[in-house]
Amino acid sequence: MPHSILALSTRESRRVAASRVVSLQYLLRRKLGLAGAAILVVIAGAAVVGPGLIPHNPYVQDIEARLKPPGYAVAGSALSVLGTDQLGRDILARILQGARVSIAIAFCAVVLSAALGTGLGLAAGYYGAFLDVVVMRLADLQMAFPFILLSLAILGALGPSIVNMIVVFVVTGWPVYARTIRGSLLTLKHGTLVESALAIGLPEWRILSTYILLTCLDPLIVLASFEVGRVILLESSLSFLGLGIQPPTPSWGNMVADGRDYISTAWWLITFPGLALMLTVFSVNAVGDVLREYLDPKQRRS
């Protein structure tokens, strides 16, 4: 609802003035962001090299070691730090394998939808007229559907697979980028920057790709960082509902779903994958918060 924001511009300018003061809270949040970044590095590192370091294969079942609690080890075999699942597979090994899948999907989906949204937003904002109307109505349309519900319906029809999931995330994820870049583009379009670029005779595509895109890049980076967390949550929810990543491929969502049948006896099946998920999303958002404050001083005090 962009029209309603214009009226609040006086308040907005006060915010900018207030933001100059670097508060205690800002420093604290930077610390939180730092912690988030550190956790992310650990998680990503564990996802990349972890499965090689752990003496368990995430796919190998062991009938004798079913549903063993955390810290389980029999003589002669390796320790299962986080216990084993209903098929005797090591939970830690599966969490690390799941991290690979989740992070890879989120990364692909966010990069692709950012690219699509940016392209459409640029085109809509710069060329305006008919294209603008079409793109923006499509973006409105996307907003009208509850995200999970639309993903469920599409995946239910197409059938669950990793490629289909990424397609759904891109199809439903591009409007935020398009809106953002279109918004900043509209203010830039008639400004001195574009005017002088036109005056020195630069072709339109150069203006769009270098001048405008580079100027609008900061909010896009912030947006993308929050989208990573959101997509990870969405992917895990869909996997939990059985329409995302399919067993035996582990994902945090389908591991929690598996644990439901053993909820009264084996709490660790549900607890640890969810914890990994929460920690990851929390870290991504903490980093996003710092990025936002760093790149956009207007937001520093909110």
Added chain:
Amino acid sequence: MTADYILRRCLHSVLLLFLVTVVVFLILHLVPGDPATVMAGVQATPHEIELLRKQMGLDRPLLAQYARYMTGVVRGDLGTSIRAGVPVLGYVAQRVPASLALASVAFVLILGAGVPAGVIAATRKGSYIDHLVMAVAVLGQAVPGFWLGLLMIILFSVKLRLLSPFGFAGPANLIMPALTLAFLQTGLVARITRSEMLGVLSQDCVRTARAKGLREHTVIMRHALKNALIPLVTILGIQFGTLMGSAVVTETVFAWPGIGSLVVNAVYQRDYPVVQGVVLLLAAAFVLLNFVVDGLYATLDPRVVYA
């Protein structure tokens, strides 16, 4: 708010609703191969499949199918459930009260906890309470709803044996799903309230109110909060979709008999008319809600002029 604006906003909503029906109609045609074969199941005879195809009009051209679908939608006929064999509209409608009950309780919790938390955080900016509220807010946005729900079941049903985990037997069954749903959104509401309050508290009207010698309580509640709540209305309107999305997952976790668990089961059973019906009804609800919210916004904030 001018009549011209209302008219244009109306047209916009109608266009959006039309596009919604196109998308919902096309969902069925995303099914690879023949939707009738998929829907009829593995045990269906060729005759049964043919019958279903006829019944759904799948043997006709796409545009004719859409025209037929739209004619039905306008009359309130959203098709027939493949599994239950009853009209979709009634089938979905009987699940609405349970969803509505859950959503309203959650909504009360969200506002009842989120707004005061935001106000306290804003008036004591930088204090421990402020940090606590913000930490819970960030956490709430990172917690997967299905996991939170299951953790509650482990705690309250398995360990403490206080609440029964599933179904719709009595008001006590509402506690866990409503808390789950509320926790996910309360942080956001607290965060927005806090941010808006901080904006208003630095404004002249607040300084004037204080200079008049009003009590701090009156300044906060009468002057600041009223202004701060206005943007919250818009954000709650836009958040409706997210709330419905988390409701789908939460209802599934607790086997709550609302439209969320209905649609998930319909997806499992390939009952596409039911899936289409729920998606259509919720999207339409979103469009109408935001139409109302926009109007409400102009009434609440006289500065807003719709160009």
